[in-house]
Amino acid sequence: MRYLLRRLMQAAFLLIGVSVLTFLFSTLAPGNYFEEMRLNPQISPETVAALRAQYQLERPLPLRYAQWVNSVVHGDMGYSFAYKSPVAPLLWVRARNTLLLTVIATVIAWVLALPLGIWSATTLGRLPDRALSWATAALLVIPDLVLALGLLILAVRGGWFPSGGMVSVGFESLSPVQQFRDVALHIALPILALVLSALPILVRHVRAAVAEVLQAGFLRAAASHGIPRRTLLFKYALRAAANPLISLFGFSVGALLSGSLIVEVVMSWPGLGPLLLDAILARDLYVVIGGVLCSTIFLVAGNFLADVLIYWADPRIRTRAATR
Amino acid sequence: MIQRRRWKRWLLALAVFHGIIACAGFFAPYAPAEQDREHPYLAPMKVHLVDSQGHFHFRPFLYSVHAREGSFDQFEESTEQVVPLRFFVTGARYRLLGIVSSRIHFFGAQRTRIYVLGSDAYGRDQLSRILYGGQVSLLSGLMGAGLTLLMGVLIGAAAGYYGGWGDGLLMRAAELFVALPWLYLLFALRAFLPLSVSPVQSFFLIVLVIGAVGWARPARLVRGLVLSAKERDFVRAARGFGATDSYLLRRHILPETSSVILTQAAILVPQFVLAEMTLSFLGLGVPEPVPSWGSLLASLQQYSVLVSYWWMYVPALVIVPFFLGYLGLASALQHGTGAEKIKRATGEGIW
Numbered sequence: 247m248r249y250l251l252r253r254l255m256q257a258a259f260l261l262i263g264v265s266v267l268t269f270l271f272s273t274l275a276p277g278n279y280f281e282e283m284r285l286n287p288q289i290s291p292e293t294v295a296a297l298r299a300q301y302q303l304e305r306p307l308p309l310r311y312a313q314w315v316n317s318v319v320h321g322d323m324g325y326s327f328a329y330k331s332p333v334a335p336l337l338w339v340r341a342r343n344t345l346l347l348t349v350i351a352t353v354i355a356w357v358l359a360l361p362l363g364i365w366s367a368t369t370l371g372r373l374p375d376r377a378l379s380w381a382t383a384a385l386l387v388i389p390d391l392v393l394a395l396g397l398l399i400l401a402v403r404g405g406w407f408p409s410g411g412m413v414s415v416g417f418e419s420l421s422p423v424q425q426f427r428d429v430a431l432h433i434a435l436p437i438l439a440l441v442l443s444a445l446p447i448l449v450r451h452v453r454a455a456v457a458e459v460l461q462a463g464f465l466r467a468a469a470s471h472g473i474p475r476r477t478l479l480f481k482y483a484l485r486a487a488a489n490p491l492i493s494l495f496g497f498s499v500g501a502l503l504s505g506s507l508i509v510e511v512v513m514s515w516p517g518l519g520p521l522l523l524d525a526i527l528a529r530d531l532y533v534v535i536g537g538v539l540c541s542t543i544f545l546v547a548g549n550f551l552a553d554v555l556i557y558w559a560d561p562r563i564r565t566r567a568a569t570r
Numbered sequence: 571m572i573q574r575r576r577w578k579r580w581l582l583a584l585a586v587f588h589g590i591i592a593c594a595g596f597f598a599p600y601a602p603a604e605q606d607r608e609h610p611y612l613a614p615m616k617v618h619l620v621d622s623q624g625h626f627h628f629r630p631f632l633y634s635v636h637a638r639e640g641s642f643d644q645f646e647e648s649t650e651q652v653v654p655l656r657f658f659v660t661g662a663r664y665r666l667l668g669i670v671s672s673r674i675h676f677f678g679a680q681r682t683r684i685y686v687l688g689s690d691a692y693g694r695d696q697l698s699r700i701l702y703g704g705q706v707s708l709l710s711g712l713m714g715a716g717l718t719l720l721m722g723v724l725i726g727a728a729a730g731y732y733g734g735w736g737d738g739l740l741m742r743a744a745e746l747f748v749a750l751p752w753l754y755l756l757f758a759l760r761a762f763l764p765l766s767v768s769p770v771q772s773f774f775l776i777v778l779v780i781g782a783v784g785w786a787r788p789a790r791l792v793r794g795l796v797l798s799a800k801e802r803d804f805v806r807a808a809r810g811f812g813a814t815d816s817y818l819l820r821r822h823i824l825p826e827t828s829s830v831i832l833t834q835a836a837i838l839v840p841q842f843v844l845a846e847m848t849l850s851f852l853g854l855g856v857p858e859p860v861p862s863w864g865s866l867l868a869s870l871q872q873y874s875v876l877v878s879y880w881w882m883y884v885p886a887l888v889i890v891p892f893f894l895g896y897l898g899l900a901s902a903l904q905h906g907t908g909a910e911k912i913k914r915a916t917g918e919g920i921w
Binding site for chain 2: 267271388396503512529537
């Protein structure tokens with residue numbers, strides 16, 4: 247348990263570090279939301295100054311940071327100048343959509359990558375392995391931006407999928423089953439883009455990890471004891487290869503989050519990506535900080551999940567933690 | 571020996587590719603910002619060898635296009651007016667590699683403008699814009715990678731060589747940077763820098779932002795190598811002879827890291843080119859009318875362009891062979907450094 251506790255501490259440390267870092271950058275910023283307002287001749291300089299004072303932008307940085315932390319504790323996460331509302335409710339809706347997208351994409355990518363990687367590792371150097379290597383190499387050289395745009399063009403021209411957004415017009419009047427179908431149709435394309443961009447790296451890592459284990463002596467010994475091939479592969483080899491794969495899982499969460507940023511903007515999925523982009527263009531300070539922090543929380547959660555899984559799957563970690 | 575030749579082949583292919591982009595002025599028939607309001611969204615013109623009567627011509631030619639009756643954006647070829655394709659024609663003045671002033675273009679046509687890859691909303695030649703756009707994208711990727719590697723080597727060497735609390739602090743910071751979703755980090759950094767500045771300023775801004783985000787991974791790699799290298803016998807011997815720290819680092823320790831740095835460069839450059847493309851695609855990069863591969867794709871965010879003008883997608887396809895070249899180089903370099911057989915195939919460090 248102490249192992250997990252230590253990991254939790256590290257995660258908290260990371261979150262604090264990120265929030266301090268983004269705050270620091272924000273003070274280096276030459277422009278802000280009210281700077282743009284000052285260019286508007288209809289708004290007097292006094293009004294701008296009053297607004298700045300109201301949002302307490304004139305105060306020194308540590309004080310503002312303390313104030314922001316206080317607002318996080320109260321569940322507001324600062325105030326959006328552009329939306330004239332606390333940041334947290336804005337983020338929450340978008341974060342839910344991003345989470346929906348990335349969780350489903352992560353699950354599908356792993357469900358596909360595990361059998362493909364294992365298949366590749368068991369046929370090392372032969373036809374299936376070679377074909378898969380070529381396929382992953384081909385996918386690897388197509389960057390996610392190009393992939394997402396290409397899929398969108400294909401889908402729009404073929405008319406197979408709706409071209410963007412999360413729901414169709416008149417969503418409210420549909421029955422729950424139809425609503426589910428509508429969202430599923432809209433989410434299919436972004437998920438396809440995310441899965442295809444994550445898949446080649448996952449397959450290659452699974453292949454490498456399993457191939458390494460397959461050469462180990464204990465597997466040969468188990469095979470000579472007459473343990474069936476299937477049991478050997480899925481019970482023995484996969485378990486032994488679990489450690490690097492689970493750390494890879496943590497990384498894949500981060501990669502999918504970064505990927506989803508692009509895919510969301512390209513396919514106008516109402517997630518964190520478009521919100522963050524708009525906030526950057528409008529210089530909506532606290533929304534940017536909140537968006538970055540939100541993605542970090544997802545990432546930390548993904549990594550923590552990976553830590554828990556490793557603790558559960560790898561007895562070496564457990565004994566090492568116990569002897570400390 | 572065979573491995574050695576393999577990475578040289580990839581390097582040659584990449585050199586040719588970069589050479590073409592570097593000499594964009596020569597290969598592009600027109601200046602990138604030159605507009606032709608008569609021909610917006612013109613589809614790529616076909617280059618013919620056989621004319622409408624079925625006669626074969628040795629010199630490739632095109633038919634000039636005109637707007638279809640009663641429309642302003644539908645164009646058709648008129649078979650009466652033949653435009654022969656000419657090589658080494660004189661055209662707009664440009665500076666080759668920023669030094670040599672010239673007016674010779676690789677190909678072009680007299681009297682009418684030709685668009686072998688179509689035109690955009692302002693009738694600007696897509697081919698020219700792709701070639702010039704590559705200069706911005708590739709240069710920012712290369713400079714960003716250079717900056718990142720410089721930071722990574724300096725920080726990694728200092729942390730690994732001197733150790734102590736500075737090492738601890740730097741490596742905690744590196745962990746923080748590695749853990750963050752890097753695109754979000756890139757955005758956050760970009761968010762707090764000025765939005766509307768001149769193209770040159772924003773170019774260096776982009777290089778700076780991209781370069782600053784990626785230092786952590788090379789720094790950690792270099793630190794590990796320095797840690798093991800400084801305990802090697804020849805380093806200890808040199809120190810025994812009274813070599814200074816900077817001499818040891820320069821002559822004995824940093825050369826040990828060169829192969830890792832080269833491999834990292836081959837991995838980082840395409841990543842950073844993509845980062846520049848992403849920023850420009852979203853309107854956070856180098857502003858119009860200066861083209862970059864990302865801003866060339868930005869018009870695809872409009873639904874009408876996406877549906878009707880497929881050739882606006884061509885800039886996206888250009889970077890695929892470029893990515894292929896760097897991926898091939900990176901994996902060939904990893905082969906060359908004698909990494910384990912299985913580790914080679916994993917594409918380590920792509921994240």
